[in-house]
Amino acid sequence: NGLRYYFLGGLSTYDLKIPSGAFSNSYATDDAGFVFGGGLKYTLAPYTMVTPAFSADLSAVHSRYRLTRFTSGDGKSAGGTSFLLTTLELQAALTVSKKFMFDMGGVRASIDPYLGVKVIHLRSGLDDLSSGAHFSGTKTGYAPFFGFKFKPFTYEGLVIEGSVLNELSASIGLTLGF
Numbered sequence: 001n002g003l004r005y006y007f008l009g010g011l012s013t014y015d016l017k018i019p020s021g022a023f024s025n026s027y028a029t030d031d032a033g034f035v036f037g038g039g040l041k042y043t044l045a046p047y048t049m050v051t052p053a054f055s056a057d058l059s060a061v062h063s064r065y066r067l068t069r070f071t072s073g074d075g076k077s078a079g080g081t082s083f084l085l086t087t088l089e090l091q092a093a094l095t096v097s098k099k100f101m102f103d104m105g106g107v108r109a110s111i112d113p114y115l116g117v118k119v120i121h122l123r124s125g126l127d128d129l130s131s132g133a134h135f136s137g138t139k140t141g142y143a144p145f146f147g148f149k150f151k152p153f154t155y156e157g158l159v160i161e162g163s164v165l166n167e168l169s170a171s172i173g174l175t176l177g178f
Contacts, residue, residue, distance in 0.1 A: 002042055002044075002046070003042050004040070004041045004042075005041075008035070008036065008037050008038060011034055012032060012035050013028070014029050015029075026070070026072075026073070029067060030068045033063060033064050037061030041057040043055045052097060052098040053098070053099070056094055057092070057094075060088065060089070061088075063086070064084070064085070066082075067084070068082065069081065083127065086124070087124045088122070089120060090122075093117065093145070096115060096116060097112050097113065100112070104152055109153070110150075111149070111151075112150075113148040114147060114149070115147075117144050117145070118167075120139075120142065120143060122139050122140075123137075124138075143167035144163070146163075156176055158172070158175070159173045
């Protein structure tokens with residue numbers, strides 16, 4: 001019926017840079033934080049031999065990091081901190097893609113390049129665990145993205161994706177189907 005769902009999760013590090021005059025102070029993780037989420041993707045028009053596919057995607061991703069290391073932008077000061085950074089990212093995306101099938105050593109493989117644009121609503125919270133202070137904010141923006149999915153087997157594949165403008169990111173992941 002064209003509707004798919006997905007889940008994601010993993011470990012990640014985070015570096016937060018805060019402008020302070022002519023330089024930026026940095027807060028970073030010593031231990032990995034976690035990321036988890038999921039979404040729904042609906043194929044509006046499937047690909048054919050001639051035309052690409054069009055799809056819409058809605059997702060939510062939550063992440064949590066303990067920022068334990070501070071470095072001043074001029075490099076003169078460094079030390080420990082106890083901040084907790086949490087984010088909730090809601091996204092809506094429109095994607096165009098085109099799948100190409102080929103024979104790879106007797107197995108039917110595919111490569112699926114894609115590109116699109118997403119609207120991102122991000123809510124961030126920063127808690128100072130030593131003083132109890134809390135800071136939060138939201139930002140809504142858009143970002144074009146591009147990538148490809150390579151599936152050398154029916155149910156396993158590799159996904160590489162990047163995003164630019166309001167969101168600078170690069171990711172690599174595995175996809176498993178059933």
